[in-house]
Amino acid sequence: MELRVADIHNDDHPAVRALRSMAERLRERSNGRIVLKVMSGGAFGAEKEALAQLKRGGLDMTRVMVSQLNQDCPATVVPGMPFLFRSIEHMQRAMDGKPGQDILASCAPGGYVGLAFYDSGARSIYATRPVRSLADVRGMKLRVPQSDLWIAIAKAMGAQPTPMSIDEIVTGARMGLVDAAENNLPSYQGFKHNELFQ
Incomplete structure (x- = not known):
């Protein structure tokens, strides 16, 4: 097979x-x-x-990315919420334990069998200019995943959310559609975002 x-x-x-x-x-x-x-x-x-x-x-x-499942599996919104976990260990215990299993099981009505959660590290904002505080994000055109939750998070920070796929960020930056993006370090390097953003 x-x-x-x-x-x-x-x-x-x-x-x-x-x-x-x-x-x-x-x-x-x-x-x-x-x-x-x-x-x-x-x-x-x-x-x-x-x-x-x-x-x-x-x-x-x-x-x-878990946000891709938010529409079909509403419980998958939970792990993407900001400041939900106190530490990496807390996140791993929750996602590898009963809360994570419950979220995976909730995907069945959407036609999915959830197997596991992957962790590629904390998400960070990177931009064409330094971001050292929340004030630095205000007004920035921030790439976010195509997710209502991420759009709301960007708005709450004062940014202008620009939903797009991770593989569109380089083109989006070159066209002036985004000033900043958010992701984890392996994605930042793997998609060569480090060549455009500091």
Whole structure:
């Protein structure tokens, strides 16, 4: 049995490395009967497109940012809320424990089977000029994921939210659509945002 899993990130991203580890474990534990083919680097398009392929049966699995599931699985809004966790350990206990399992199970009515949560590190704002305080974000055109929660967070900070996919940030910055973006460090480096933003 060959299964395909898609991820928008490149092969060096922690989530893709985790998918490759999962593929190896599946192969070993099934004595080679189950092969998980990892399709990285956006081979199936942005996360939104990968989810559409998953629903149509063109993919067997995909790893996406949790905000991509907010509409079909409303409980997935919870892990994206700002200042929810006191520490990395608190977040890991919650997401690996019953709260996380409940959120994953809540995706079933949306047609998904949630397997796990991945953590690629804290999200930070990076911009064309220094951001040292909340005041520095006011008025900035801030790229956010396509999520009502992230749009509300940006507005609460005084920024102008600009929803776009992670793979559109470089083009968006070059066209003047965004002054800043938010993401984790592996994504910042993996999508070469560090070449445009400090």
